[in-house]
Amino acid sequence: MESRDWNQLEVGQELEPLVKPAVEKVQLVKYAGASGDFNLIHTDVETARKVGLPGVIAHGMLSMGFLAQYAGQLAGTYGFVSRLKVRFKEMVFPGDILTCRGRVTAKEEHPRTVDLAIFAEREPGKVVTVGEATLTYY
Amino acid sequence: MLIDRSVIGSTSETRVFEVEKGAIRAFAHAIGDENPLYTDEDFARQHGYKSIVAPPTFPTTFRIPIPNLTFELSRVLHGEQEYSYNRPIVAGDVLRCENKVIDVYERTGKLGAMTFLVTEMRGWDLEGNPVFRGKSTAILR
Numbered sequence: 001m002e003s004r005d006w007n008q009l010e011v012g013q014e015l016e017p018l019v020k021p022a023v024e025k026v027q028l029v030k031y032a033g034a035s036g037d038f039n040l041i042h043t044d045v046e047t048a049r050k051v052g053l054p055g056v057i058a059h060g061m062l063s064m065g066f067l068a069q070y071a072g073q074l075a076g077t078y079g080f081v082s083r084l085k086v087r088f089k090e091m092v093f094p095g096d097i098l099t100c101r102g103r104v105t106a107k108e109e110h111p112r113t114v115d116l117a118i119f120a121e122r123e124p125g126k127v128v129t130v131g132e133a134t135l136t137y138y
Numbered sequence: 139m140l141i142d143r144s145v146i147g148s149t150s151e152t153r154v155f156e157v158e159k160g161a162i163r164a165f166a167h168a169i170g171d172e173n174p175l176y177t178d179e180d181f182a183r184q185h186g187y188k189s190i191v192a193p194p195t196f197p198t199t200f201r202i203p204i205p206n207l208t209f210e211l212s213r214v215l216h217g218e219q220e221y222s223y224n225r226p227i228v229a230g231d232v233l234r235c236e237n238k239v240i241d242v243y244e245r246t247g248k249l250g251a252m253t254f255l256v257t258e259m260r261g262w263d264l265e266g267n268p269v270f271r272g273k274s275t276a277i278l279r
Contacts, residue, residue: 021170030168034161036201039211051212060216061198065169068194072173077185081194085220138186 003076006112006137009104015116018070018100023058025094031062058092063120063129070100070118071133079137082113086131096122105132112137140209140253140278143242150202150237155261157231162192165199182228189229195219196227197261197272202237204257209278217254218275224268233261233269240273253278 001016028042037059040047048056064086071081092098098120106115114137119130159179166176174181175191182190198219227233241256259272 027168027170030164034165034168035198037198039214041212047212061195061219062169064219065171065193065195069169069171069173072171072175072194077175080191080223080226082224083220083222084194085218087218088216 001070001073003078004074005078006107006114009107009114011104011107013104015070015074015102015104018066018073020066020098020100022095022097023062023092025056028056028058028062028094031059031065035059035061037061053091055093058094058096060088060092060129063088063092063098064131066098066100066120067118067129067131067133070102071116071135074102074116075135075137079112079135081133082136083134084131085133086118086129088129090122090126090128092122092128096128098122098128102133139242139244140213141207141242141255145204145206145239146242148204148206148239150204152234152236153200153202155200155233155235157192157196157227157229157233159190159229161199162190162196162229165196166193169193169195179229187226187228192227192229192231194221194223197221197235197259197270200233200235200259200261202235202259204237204239207239207255209255213278215277215279216274217277218273220273221270223270227269231269232264234264235259235261249279251279 102116102118114135116133237259255276
């Protein structure tokens with residue numbers, strides 16, 4: 001997705017989707033290390049099963065990271081992501097291919113901001129993480 | 139409830155975090171976020187930043203235990219997360235951060251009775267200017 005300046009976005013506008021590569025187990029190990037979240041339900045099948053999960057699950061924060069990537073790509077060098085809020089609705093498993101989608105919900109001129117409704121879905125209609133973002137433009 | 143409500147208000151010590159270039163790059167790489175602002179220092183400088191920029195969810199790497207708050211980590215799911223930023227965080231920033239319990243409540247959901255733990259982290263620069271806030275809802279089951 002190309003980045004867009006404030007004056008290139010309109011309320012109601014649908015954004016180009018961002019399709020992420022399938023979540024991989026090794027990615028969960030890397031994310032655990034990079035984020036410092038060592039909850040073993042993300043990296044160890046035995047621990048995951050012991051607490052009743054079918055297998056390891058992705059860190060919720062990884063899917064939030066995908067949505068942050070999406071919002072950050074849109075702002076590019078024109079501005080920055082000044083707010084990001086998400087709810088983790090469904091678990092994400094290794095092999096899942098997540099697509100980030102969004103729409104412009106509001107625009108303010110002073111300061112120059114754009115609000116977005118954003119979500120990540122596993123397949124059309126199967127939303128795993130949903131939220132909103134504000135981009136503040138320079 | 140898996141956590142007693144008396145923990146509400148419990149606040150961590152203030153901890154100082156230095157935002158390092160290597161940590162930012164490893165974090166962006168794990169997410170698969172190839173934004174050049176997060177990896178290419180020359181590019182970031184050309185666009186007015188003093189060094190590479192941290193991705194928006196980078197404050198999750200700032201971890202500070204809260205006194206009197208104990209639970210079994212593998213029983214925790216992440217329910218909600220919110221961040222707001224006064225400005226982007228960049229490599230070289232030194233941030234003073236504090237973590238606090240702001241709410242504990244119980245709800246019955248599809249997995250049975252669950253305890254919700256809401257914590258808030260705030261970060262300031264060394265001059266005392268606010269830089270970010272993070273609000274996290276964890277679900278214990």
